[in-house]
Amino acid sequence: MSAAKLPLAYRDSCAHLLIPLNRCRFNEYYLPWKCEVRRSAPCESLGTNEITDRTTYI
Numbered sequence: 001m002s003a004a005k006l007p008l009a010y011r012d013s014c015a016h017l018l019i020p021l022n023r024c025r026f027n028e029y030y031l032p033w034k035c036e037v038r039r040s041a042p043c044e045s046l047g048t049n050e051i052t053d054r055t056t057y058i
Contacts, residue, residue: 001011004019021035028034 001015001019004022006015006019006022010018024035
């Protein structure tokens with residue numbers, strides 16, 4: 001994660017999905033339509049983690 005220069009705030013259980021997304025954004029000059037498939041992956045992962053975390057503590 002340090003080699004990918006991922007900020008500490010983003011180093012969580014979904015960081016493995018964010019690294020390829022950031023690489024795609026950099027390679028495609030941050031054009032929003034180039035990395036659409038990868039962009040939704042971290043969001044889906046975060047949503048499932050929130051749901052499982054809430055059910056674990058309730």
